[in-house]
Amino acid sequence: MIKVTKDLDAPPPILVSGSTLKKLEEIMSAQQAAGVKSRYNHLQVKQALDKIYFNKCAFCENTITCASPQVEHYRPKGRLANDPDHPGYYWLVFEWSNLLLCCPTCNNTKRDHFPIAGQRVKAPPAMDDRRADAASMRAEQPLLLNPELDDPDEHLHFEPSGRIMARNGDIRGKVTIEVIDLNRPILIKLRAAVARNLVDRFREQLLMIIEEYADLNAFFKDYFQSPQKIVRDFRLLFSTLFREAFMDLSPSLSFCAFRKALADNFEAYVIEVLENEYERILLGLAWEEWCNGSL
Numbered sequence: 001m002i003k004v005t006k007d008l009d010a011p012p013p014i015l016v017s018g019s020t021l022k023k024l025e026e027i028m029s030a031q032q033a034a035g036v037k038s039r040y041n042h043l044q045v046k047q048a049l050d051k052i053y054f055n056k057c058a059f060c061e062n063t064i065t066c067a068s069p070q071v072e073h074y075r076p077k078g079r080l081a082n083d084p085d086h087p088g089y090y091w092l093v094f095e096w097s098n099l100l101l102c103c104p105t106c107n108n109t110k111r112d113h114f115p116i117a118g119q120r121v122k123a124p125p126a127m128d129d130r131r132a133d134a135a136s137m138r139a140e141q142p143l144l145l146n147p148e149l150d151d152p153d154e155h156l157h158f159e160p161s162g163r164i165m166a167r168n169g170d171i172r173g174k175v176t177i178e179v180i181d182l183n184r185p186i187l188i189k190l191r192a193a194v195a196r197n198l199v200d201r202f203r204e205q206l207l208m209i210i211e212e213y214a215d216l217n218a219f220f221k222d223y224f225q226s227p228q229k230i231v232r233d234f235r236l237l238f239s240t241l242f243r244e245a246f247m248d249l250s251p252s253l254s255f256c257a258f259r260k261a262l263a264d265n266f267e268a269y270v271i272e273v274l275e276n277e278y279e280r281i282l283l284g285l286a287w288e289e290w291c292n293g294s295l
């Protein structure tokens, strides 16, 4: 999960059109949101969310490959899990700040869950108090992280295996992981593949360095006498590698938060998992020099 930037004052026109507002009036009278999918699920909404979320799921950050990404209501519109008396937040069915882009699996897992720590809003607040950042909405103290309002990095962190964890036992991080099932096996597998690809990239380059030598003996002679000399001799290769690895943090990439965790914890998550000691030593030295700015 990464924080995204959405202009809450600029909803797609379909969400504020005359006919949609008329429909909202009907919904308010009926106190239930039914037969409205064609509006919040409109192509305009999907395209706008697609740009904001880089065609990735708001929760799991996997790129949405299916033909039809799903428009998810952060606050459920029809009913609420664990609260049968609540009608659902029907008044937010067309509310731009309540709509996120979601993959089908996260959407199906979250369903009608919306746990809070504060006071539940059970009836529609005034029109100008319905945005996700409005006082009445904030007073609910949602436990589910909202990538448009919260910085997930403050609540979540990753293990090198690809498992996502609540940062320092953070309750919102913990609840979000549970409600969305962010450690389902396929997600761990995909994140682990990202880590493996990065490690493999460094290993391949280290092997190329050996190939530059006439034979293994020549390499290890240098290695035992002065591994720093190898790092200096291959300065360009190492600096290119680091630069490319850390440029690779564009929010448009799947699992960007995990890629960032690999970069932020480079020693523990990348260097330490290299199998051979010479790989760890050389990359460790190169990393030190890169951090000192002397590579």
Ligand SMILES: [Zn+2]
Pocket (backbone or CB within 6 Å): 057, 058, 059, 060, 061, 062, 102, 103, 104, 105, 106, 107
């Ligand atoms: Zn997802």
